[in-house]
């Protein structure tokens with residue numbers, strides 16, 4: 001794989017792309033999508049704001065969740081998304097930490113990444129260690145964050161706000177039959193793990209899926225599976241900025 005820093009359009013946030021914005025707004029309005037589940041909020045002003053704006057002139061969603069692992073980014077996102085009171089920012093992990101580490105350690109694409117020369121990766125020299133570290137970051141493994149425990153306000157926030165692990169599974173089980181829009185954009189090493197969780201839980205259900213980084217380790221396999229699985233219908237995609245928007249139907253024949 002090749003280094004993502006060499007990619008001209010490299011960006012941590014989903015690029016504010018008019019084509020994507022229009023596709024989402026149209027999708028939300030036409031299908032009355034009123035449940036949104038997102039992994040990887042970051043500071044809220046990228047994909048989350050773009051999704052929230054799709055509800056600007058129309059009805060409001062019943063449930064709009066976005067989850068973020070980092071406490072400081074979660075706090076920023078809460079502030080940045082105040083204008084959209086229907087957006088519920090969750091501080092927590094999309095998947096269990098132990099599951100994420102196991103997935104990265106045994107990921108065939110990471111062990112043999114030279115087999116995929118066209119795919120981007122963040123750290124070609126020792127990608128597994130890089131992605132494990134990325135997953136471990138957040139609130140408890142960093143020295144600075146550990147010191148925060150000594151701050152009573154932080155400890156209170158931790159007790160009252162931290163939502164724990166496995167949020168993606170938990171939210172999907174809750175909203176399996178609600179025809180949700182699901183956006184996966186968390187850590188690079190676990191994008192495909194999140195995609196597999198979505199496919200398993202949402203099998204036999206209608207949902208819409210937006211993936212960022214389809215040319216990156218994060219979602220190159222997810223994109224490839226979407227392309228070859230007749231249950232998915234691609235609505236829009238952008239190979240330069242690296243996103244895809246697709247619909248999953250109950251059965252291939254219902255894809256329209």
Ligand SMILES: C[S@@+](CC[C@H](N)C(=O)[O-])C[C@H]1O[C@@H](n2cnc3c(N)ncnc32)[C@H](O)[C@@H]1O
Nearest residue numbers: 013014040042046047068069093094185186187
């Ligand atoms: C690529 S950024 C997301 C960008 C954002 N969607 C945007 O468009 O601005 C990935 C974010 O996911 C967070 N993250 C990483 N692992 C996570 C996990 N397991 N659960 C939730 N968030 C995670 C990171 O802290 C980071 O802020």
